[in-house]
Amino acid sequence: MSENIKASEVSEVLRMQLEGIDTSLQFDEVGTVLQVSDGVVRIYGLRNAEANELLEFDNGIKAVVMNLEEDNVGAVLLGPTDQIKEGYIVKRTGRIASINVGEGMLGRVINPLGEPLDGKGDIAGERFEMPLERKAPGVIFRQPVNQPLQTGLKAVDAMIPIGRGQRELIIGDRQTGKTSIAIDTIINQRSNFEAGDPVYCIYVAIGQKGSTVATIVNTLKEKGALDYTIVVSATASDPAALQYFAPFAGAAIGEYFRDSGRHALVVYDDLSKQAVAYREVSLILKRPSGREAYPGDIFYLHSRLLERSAKIINQQEVASQMNDLPESMKGKVKGGGSLTALPIIETQAGDVAAYIPTNVISITDGQIFLDTDLFNQGNRPAINVGISVSRVGGNAQIKAMKKVAGTLKIDQAQFRELEAFTKFGGDMDPVTALTINKGQKNTRLLVQPQYTPMPVEQQIAILYCGTHGLLKSVKLDKVHEFEKNFLLDLQNNHQEDVLDVLKKGIINDEVSAIIEKVAESIAKVYSK
Structure with a gap:
């Protein structure tokens, strides 16, 4: 009887039987937690895991693969350590650690x-997945x-x-x-x-x-x-x-x-705090430590x-x-x-x-x-x-700032050096006295209250006064009052012909002349 069965008939029967099977099933690659300590888990079984891959536990907590070793995978937890126990099941997501970013x-x-x-x-609007490491x-x-x-x-x-x-x-x-x-x-x-x-x-x-x-x-x-x-x-x-x-x-x-x-x-x-966190994670992962115990x-x-x-x-x-x-x-x-x-x-x-x-x-x-x-x-x-x-x-x-403040940094550094020497006492020659005076006034000008940023055109105007020695006659303790009234005058009377021009990065003789004239009139008030 068996001798009469044809191969074609067998293949036909098998084909009919296989047609009903769902071949779309996907098998997750899962691992088991071997050890948990201070935010680091060691997992057995994730043979194909990749560096920086996102892993997920059954309770929704995520982890990121950091160490790929012969017999286990070391991953850092992105959640509380006490919610993960030995023997827990963890599965690969196939995704690199990333964040969903959008305008929302x-x-x-x-x-x-x-x-x-x-x-x-929740954060509204469309979001795009951006990898953390790129x-x-x-x-x-x-x-x-x-x-x-x-x-x-x-x-x-x-x-x-x-x-x-x-x-x-x-x-x-x-x-x-x-x-x-x-x-x-x-x-x-x-x-x-x-x-x-x-x-x-x-x-x-x-x-x-x-x-x-x-x-x-x-x-x-x-x-x-x-x-x-x-x-x-x-x-x-x-x-x-x-x-x-x-x-x-x-x-x-x-x-x-x-x-x-x-x-x-x-x-x-x-x-500095990120470096400390990385050192903590690395040491628990048993990576060799280097200088100051930071990883290499x-x-x-x-x-x-x-x-x-x-x-x-x-x-x-x-x-x-x-x-x-x-x-x-x-x-x-x-x-x-x-x-x-x-x-x-x-x-x-x-x-x-x-x-x-x-x-x-x-x-x-x-x-x-x-x-x-x-x-x-x-x-x-x-x-x-x-x-x-x-x-x-x-x-x-911008060009105007470059022109006005070009030498300010080196002037201030030189002033600091000179100031240190003047503390020893002794007579000063007129040039040194002038440098010290200008440096002290500029130092006061550069002081700025917290959370009060200044528009660039106002910065250029006031720094022009400092770098061109227009505060020579102003008393040191009156520099801030001078600054306040000088900028107020410019805003009220010279918005278009000075401040708007400076904002475009332009400084010319006309603008300089107005700044010097306004500074001179206000300096007279604070020179007494």
């Missing part, structure tokens, strides 16, 4: 996963930094200018006004926002107290700056992994604006974060090939956008030669160094002009 985030406080923290409900744009895709990013601070805009696409480090001991410089810069972007040329701001708070973040959010709200700002918060009570990923989330949000042809500013406050790739961590800041070239077709753009963003890329970074680093007793400060100084395009002694003397912002520098320099200033 403006004005919101979120965590590094893009989830709202401000109690205002290759920085290559040299070919960058254009020179030559467009100013005004901070509204006379001391910064005149002596240490910041350009769009630059990375300028703010460094100093605790309580010297580092965050204030960054917040002033964000507040100063309000005029750009109202003029229709917004610089979208991302403030990343890493390892700070929740109350401090709340105060900053409140300040931004009061000053009308929250409309164009996103606050990413990973407070001191959050897991180390969230503090580690927070700056990458800020960079990813900034890249969304940059790659769609707009301008963005991201403040990392502060990277801490420099690489900060360089791949800060290299993502850039001003992108205008050719759209080239910009769209720029790098590993997410599928959702393809076709929406425009060139000409920029991402500016203001990383903040906290030093211990002014030691800029420590490991993390020297690392970040070498990656950035200059630093604003804040001095505790200057701060305590009332010189705020407490910028030490001797060791502060912008490696972009005058390219990031």
Whole structure:
């Protein structure tokens, strides 16, 4: 009987039986938790897991793959450790750790996963998935930094200018006004926002107290700056992994604006705390420790974060090939956008030669160094002009500012040196006396109250008085009154013929003559 069965009949029967089977089933690759400790899990079974891949537990908590070892995978938890136990099942998502970014985030406080923290409900509008870790744009895709990013601070805009696409480090001991410089810069972007040329701001708070973040959010709200700002918060009570990923989330949000042809500013406050969080995670993952117990790739961590800041070239077709753009963003890329970074680093007793400060100084395009002694003397912002520098320099200033404040930085540095010598007493020759007088008046002029940024045209006008010695006869304690009345006079009587002209970056003999005439008449009042 069996000899009469044909092969074709067997295959027909098998085909009929197989037709009913659903072949669309997908099998998840799952693993089992071997060990949990301080925000780090070791998982057995995820043979094909990839670095930086997002994993998910049955209870919804997510983790990111950090270590790929022969017999297990080390991952950092993006949630509370006490909710994960040994033996829990974890599955691969097949997605690289990313954040969903959209316009609806403006004005919101979120965590590094893009989830709202401000109690205002879900984030509205379309959102695009942006990877937290992404290759920085290559040299070919960058254009020179030559467009100013005004901070509204006379001391910064005149002596240490910041350009769009630059990375300028703010460094100093605790309580010297580092965050204030960054917040002033964000507040100063309000005029750009109202003029229709917004610089979208991302403030990343890493390892700070929740109350401090709340105060900053409140300040931004009061000053009308929250409309164009996103606050990413990973407070001191959050897991180390969230503090580690927070700056990458800020960079990813900034890249969304940059790659769609707009301008963005991201403040990392502060990277010392991110380095500590990364050290914590690395040590638990049993990675070998190096100098000051930091892992060996801490420099690489900060360089791949800060290299993502850039001003992108205008050719759209080239910009769209720029790098590993997410599928959702393809076709929406425009060139000409920029991402500016203001990383903040906290030093211990002014030691800029420590490991993390020297690392970040070498990656950035200059630093604003804040001095505790200057701060305590009332010189705020407490910028030490001797060791502060912008490696972009005058390219990031409008022409009028460059012309007026060109020598201010070197004059102030020389004045500081001379001032130190005059403390020994003795007679001064007239030239030294004049230099000291001018330096003291300029120092007073550069003092600025917190959260009151000044438009660039007013800065140029008042700095002209300082650099051209028009305050020679004004008493030192009357410099602020002179400044207030001088600017008031210009606003009331010379808005069009002086301030509007300076705003365009033009300074000519006509404008100079008016400034000198107004300064002379007001100086007479304060010379007695």
